[in-house]
Amino acid sequence: MGKHKHLIIGCGSAALSALKQIRKVTSEDEIKLVTMEDYPPYSPMSLPYLISGRIKESDIQMIGDDYLDQMKATLIEGERVDSIDTQSKEVNYDNGESDIYDTLLIATGSEPVKPAIRGLDECGFLGFHTIEDCKKLLKELEGKTSVGVLGAGLVGMEVAIGLAERGYQVTIVEKEPRLLPLYFDEEAASLIRDIFLNQGVRIMTGKEVSEVNRKKGKVEISFSNGDPVNVDVLVTCVGVKPRTTFIKDAGIAVNNGILVDRRMMTNVKGIYAAGDVAEAPNFFTGSNGLNPILPSAVKQGKIAGSNMAGQEVEYEGWLPMNTFNFFGHLAISVGKFTPSRGDEVLFEKEPNKPHYKKLICRDDRLLGATFLDTDIDAGVFRYLIEKRVDVGSYKEILLNFPGETSLWLMLEAERKETISLEA
């Protein structure tokens, strides 16, 4: 019998996290990663920072040159997976080659959604997800002054910041009534909006784009409601979707993403999925869903890696969370940001100041926390939610002194190990 062979499709955060974990458990198994990219591994979330010029392209590499050697892994660059044969345990590439595997991890991440807007192709659709996209945008920007950003999700907002910092006139267009609808509540979003406006960023929310046209070297954005807007360059950041097209006939269950159980395994034994491509259980409800953020990718990759290497480790489920820094401000959201019926909401806001605190609790547990420009340790709040720490009698001081109280509760929980396991 030969060595056990792990094949990982993708080379992003989930893939690298799985690689590290497999290697931690087993020193002998063979590990191979395949990526469609021609670049050394990077995270798409660093790309907006290339726009602002905060970081150089050479500095966004996630791993050192000798890392894969250390990990005794091989990386094949520039190969796309065409199909998977789960019977013969074989992966076929678009160049006609193929690979066999004993365990397979699909960590292909996501690709930008291309909205069905008339004229988008003619105006040169510009998504923002790969280093190639980023280079294309930087090239487009040469000699231009105004940029339209379609979509006010985290990517769109980060791109907008990068562009604004470089002196471009930026217009953000969002069809939802508020910014960052997937990460922040209305209050926080409106405070963030004010800060963006102060920085000279134009914001158009609740605007449905009906069509785009190229007119006299400019891109005209027309809306189903209101006057059109002209920009030099249009970049589309309306969200991402799992990159799953290649598995269509493989018999692997796919909803929006690849469905996985708590071990990150698909319905096919030996095949796992992690990261943006996977639809994993939600921390609160246990039902499957997408959560395309980096911390989830790392965690899921680690869980998948453990199980691939023969351990039995279960995922506690993903939690929505993010930290968003913009123009010297910091917004943090961990867990729930809109309450369900029966949830308790604690809230503090100072008028005319970008300062905001909100906690969502149910019974004695914290379910969500949102902060704007508050000196707290975000990870400690994540800990309190994930460990279901009893905050019962301390909700008020947790709101009033969030930094100190969260640390105290965390240290007490660590010390006493009074971590409740009930949901």
Added chain:
Amino acid sequence: MSTFYDTIKIEETSCPADCLICQEKCLDIKQDMPAECSGIKAIHLPEVNFHTAVTCNQCGEPACEEVCPTGAITKSSVDGIVRVNEAKCLGCGLCALACSYGGIHYAAGAKRVFKCDLCNGDPQCVGACPQGIISFIRSRPVLQYLHEDLFRMGTPLCLGCPAELALRFTMKVMGKDTFLFGAPGCVVLLICGMGTGTFYLGTCHMSNMTNLPSTAAGVKRYYRKMGKDIRCVCFAGDGCFVDVGFQPLSGAAERGENIICICYDNEGYMNTGIQRSGSTPYLGWTTTTPVGITQRGKQMPPKDVPLIMAAHQIPYVATATIGYPEDYAKKLTKAMAVKDGMSYIHLLSPCPTGWRSSTDSAIDICRAAVETNYFPLWEYERGEYRFTHIVDRPKPITEYVRFMGKFSHIDEDIKELQQLVNRRFAIIKSLTEIKEPAGN
């Protein structure tokens, strides 16, 4: 592969309200660090009377490192410090979201993260703390003593027994070229097995309690005759070395046999049902020194066998515990260097089953034994006694007995136990003050 590194330890005792000295010291040194991002933070929450300091744990598997999208955060394999490479840092703040312990801070103004870097190995907050609450625990140097593990995975001993850890550690220090001798007792299950198969991967022999050093000495002499210098080590409990096998131990010491005898002292015959031994402490409960109306545990003090062995004037005698592994490793190394006689190490080894202590407390007990002077760490080397670990402020004996049920009946008589501890400590102290006789 697990590795040990240095770390800052912050005592659980409360800091004075409003004290900010550690934090100020940190900010004083790290000039570019914003106040809210201090490498060590003083935390004051008077509402619940909570006053402490928080800093980076320099985790073994840092969550901040795992989540960093550009690999800007790395844990050094040399000094174990988790550092941020500013050139690669996006300032995305995900690390602060990943860290559960408040060890890394995002500065919105500076758009980057800050964290403790242990001042590159000499953390200044430690000396600055007027309460002595912050200490710098250096664990790395112990590595230089350790070779490969000579035991299989797993243990047949009771849950939480440190004797397994101690023997595993001992053989990691001693290395392969060692002939290990055991006698009936708990750890013999590890050495030779009792229907369980052996856990030890090296050469070993199980002898009787009554002839352990004699057997080892015979094997040693045989090999010497064959022109080989083989290290012969006896590892047995207090039942053997303090009681049943004391005579052969004393005899081998007096004859100058070049063997190493290590007594793991769990203060009783734990293997056979928790009977008293010559090493059972004053007032200690065992099944043969019960607690009732006429008797409250053992009524007489234990033999001080390490002192008795030193009185044999063999080349090397020491006390040790696995709670101070580096101290123990140093002593093993000294014992191994002796070629002209016996070395004896007396190793305190708490017994969760027999001492009625919780299974996660053995190391705490080892440390408390030293910190209360119940079991001072000292060595006797060719005529000279010295302490190897000075306890500046010894804790009261209550800090030791509180860990275990075998002392749970103690009330007023705690004073007598304290006096006994003080007296024994004073004896060793006086021995360490003996100067070499003039003209020698």
